Amino acid sequence: MTASPPEISARTALVAADMLEVDRVIAQRLDSGVPLVGEVARYIISAGGKRLRPALLLMVCGALGYQNPRRFELAAVVEFIHTATLLHDDVVDDSSLRRGRPTANEVFGNPASVLVGDFLYSRAFQMMVAGGEMRIMQILADTTNVIAEGEVLQLMNMHDASLTEANYLKVIRSKTAKLFEASAQLGAVLAGNTALEAHCAEYGQALGTAFQVIDDVLDYAGDASEMGKNLGDDLREGKTTLPLIIAMQRGTPDQSQLIREAIETGAADKLEAIATAVRETGAIDSARDAAAAEARRAMAAIEHLPANPWRDALLELPADLLRRRA
Numbered sequence: 235m236t237a238s239p240p241e242i243s244a245r246t247a248l249v250a251a252d253m254l255e256v257d258r259v260i261a262q263r264l265d266s267g268v269p270l271v272g273e274v275a276r277y278i279i280s281a282g283g284k285r286l287r288p289a290l291l292l293m294v295c296g297a298l299g300y301q302n303p304r305r306f307e308l309a310a311v312v313e314f315i316h317t318a319t320l321l322h323d324d325v326v327d328d329s330s331l332r333r334g335r336p337t338a339n340e341v342f343g344n345p346a347s348v349l350v351g352d353f354l355y356s357r358a359f360q361m362m363v364a365g366g367e368m369r370i371m372q373i374l375a376d377t378t379n380v381i382a383e384g385e386v387l388q389l390m391n392m393h394d395a396s397l398t399e400a401n402y403l404k405v406i407r408s409k410t411a412k413l414f415e416a417s418a419q420l421g422a423v424l425a426g427n428t429a430l431e432a433h434c435a436e437y438g439q440a441l442g443t444a445f446q447v448i449d450d451v452l453d454y455a456g457d458a459s460e461m462g463k464n465l466g467d468d469l470r471e472g473k474t475t476l477p478l479i480i481a482m483q484r485g486t487p488d489q490s491q492l493i494r495e496a497i498e499t500g501a502a503d504k505l506e507a508i509a510t511a512v513r514e515t516g517a518i519d520s521a522r523d524a525a526a527a528e529a530r531r532a533m534a535a536i537e538h539l540p541a542n543p544w545r546d547a548l549l550e551l552p553a554d555l556l557r558r559r560a
Contacts, residue, residue, distance in 0.1 A: 245547040245554060246285075249292040252306065256288055259310040263357060270342070274350040278338045279317055286445070287312045287417040290548075294421025294434055297544035305424055307361055311374065312417050314358040319381060319413075321351035326389070327471050369423055377416040384408025393472035395494040399479055399524075406446040407439060414442025433538040440532035441552055447525040448558050450475035454512045466502040473497075476524060478508075480517035489515065522556065529556055 246253075260279060264272050288309035295305045323329070324337040325344045331337060339347040355378065362371050388405050391397050418438030422431045453468050454477050468475055474497050482490045489511040495501070496508055512518060529552035539545045 245551045246289040246293070248296060248544055248547055249289055252292045252296075252309070253285065253289065255303070255306045256292070256309045256313065259306050260313060263310060263314070263361060266353070270346060271350055271353050274321075274338050274342050274346050275317065275354060277341065278320060278332075279313070281332065281335060285313065287316050287413055290414065290417040290438060290441070291421045291424075293544050293548055294418050294539075295424055297539045297542055297548060298422060298425035298427050298430070299540075300421070300425035302424070304365060305421075307365065308370065308420055308424065311358045311361050312413065312420070314354045314361075315374070315378060315381075316413055318351040318354035318358070319385075321347045321354070322385070325351075326385070327467070329467060331467075367423075370420060373416050373419060373423065377412050380408050380412045384410075384412065388473070391474065393498050393500065394474060395482065395497040397474040397479065399476065402474065402476055402479060403443065407443055410446040411439045411442030414445065415439040430538060433535045437532045437535040437548065440528045440535065441555070444525040444528035444532065444552060444555050447476055447521055447528065448555055451477055451518055451521045451525070452558065453477070454509045455518050466505040469496055469505065469508065470500050470502045472500045476521045477512045477517045480520050481508075481512045481515045484515040484517065485511050526556055529553060 264275050264279075266272050291309045291312055292305060295301070320332065321338055324332060325339050325347050329337050330340045337347075338350070342350075358374070359371075362374055384405055384407075388409055391401065391405065415435050415438035418441075419431055419435040422428075422434040450468070453466065453475065469478075478493055478497065482493050485493070492504060493508055493511060496504060532552045533549055536545060536548045539548070
């Protein structure tokens with residue numbers, strides 16, 4: 235299990251007791267008459283992770299003074315949707331390692347992973363419908379649709395070394411940042427604060443974008459044992475990430491050609507040379523600068539919330555993400 239970085243854990247400590255309630259809801263809602271469903275779902279959920287998305291929802295609820303237990307159900311819904319995307323992602327990407335241990339598809343096989351991912355999606359929508367709040371159902375239905383579009387868009391961009399920074403950002407804002415956006419927005423919806431919905435949504439989108447950019451940076455600046463993933467996996471899958479885009483723009487002709495061929499062929503045998511090119515061109519620092527710009531956008535958006543410890547933690551969280559080393 236890969237624990238959250240200390241800084242991030244400190245920010246989410248305010249909702250630690252709430253997260254225990256969310257875990258209780260998750261355990262209850264995973265109950266199924268089909269044993270394999272619960273076994274696969276529990277396997278990936280128990281792998282840990284930062285649980286940032288449900289924590290965001292709970293932190294916004296705290297900042298806006300919403301204490302109804304309904305927040306635990308919605309936080310669990312967000313986690314189920316996220317877990318379903320992970321199960322499907324790992325099958326599509328043929329990944330073998332996540333959070334420091336074998337992926338669910340590696341242990342249980344692709345068919346079980348896909349079908350249990352479908353179960354988690356459908357269970358999430360059952361939980362949404364039970365609440366009867368049309369606005370919440372609309373946001374989460376739109377969110378899952380945008381995530382699916384982002385997945386397909388990423389698939390279309392595989393092995394495309396000509397991908398632009400704008401198109402890269404379009405993918406991660408759909409695939410990754412959209413659920414961050416929805417999680418923060420739902421906190422405002424639950425609290426009945428329509429005036430702050432847009433600010434909370436912008437905070438989540440910017441935070442999620444920064445999170446993914448930093449994740450892509452760590453593929454070349456991090457350590458596999460700390461990251462809990464195989465460094466170079468994205469390259470093998472033909473994903474053109476921001477550090478690679480910048481390195482191709484700034485590198486020598488030989489460096490650019492090296493990276494381009496690796497993306498187009500999915501060959502990661504020259505990963506060390508590529509990582510060196512990424513560092514020498516300053517691509518890591520520039521990508522971190524791009525993440526920092528998103529972090530500042532998140533901080534500006536959340537300043538609209540009332541001053542209290544929850545808002546303070548939300549303000550500090552973007553800066554914490556920039557310090558990630560794992």
